[in-house]
């Protein structure tokens with residue numbers, strides 16, 4: 484994989500926020516702006532969804548994005564496409580090089596299937612998404628959740644076509660940067676998962692920076 488550093492200066496960012504471990508974040512990024520997601524302490528999974536700000540019915544489509552680029556992994560140069568086939572964001576820098584699009588966001592249901600029945604009430608990304616949408620009070624709900632990107636999460640596909648959740652390959656300070664090709668709503672769950680080796684069973688904060 485090829486890693487690409489950014490030339491953008493963090494001190495010139497117009498927005499700089501540290502998202503605590505396990506918390507959601509919903510924010511609009513305007514066309515032409517660049518957003519950077521930083522894995523501050525390493526091995527965090529940042530579960531992310533993108534919607535068109537003008538029409539949230541238009542949203543990130545993992546299937547279309549992967550089939551158009553002919554690669555199941557996202558990295559610098561990847562163009563994130565909407566369900567209408569329009570470019571939403573382009574990855575312009577990536578110092579991690581591995582981001583999952585197949586594992587989905589953790590939920591009460593997946594916690595019981597993957598781990599144990601008594602994990603059901605544990606805090607999950609799906610709960611984070613629903614809480615953020617309820618807080619935004621913008622008419623979006625459960626029906627608006629679709630396949631997400633897990634930035635910094637390592638879910639390799641085996642030769643047999645299976646999925647494995649592996650120890651992360653990210654490290655403190657690794658980041659991914661995306662240039663917005665349209666006005667987008669970014670919805671993040673900074674994954675609270677305590678049962679998965681991808682975040683070393685230890686959720687940690689993420690930093691969000693935006694440049695004009």
Ligand SMILES: [Zn+2]
Pocket residue numbers: 530588589590607608609672674675676
């Ligand atoms: Zn999660």
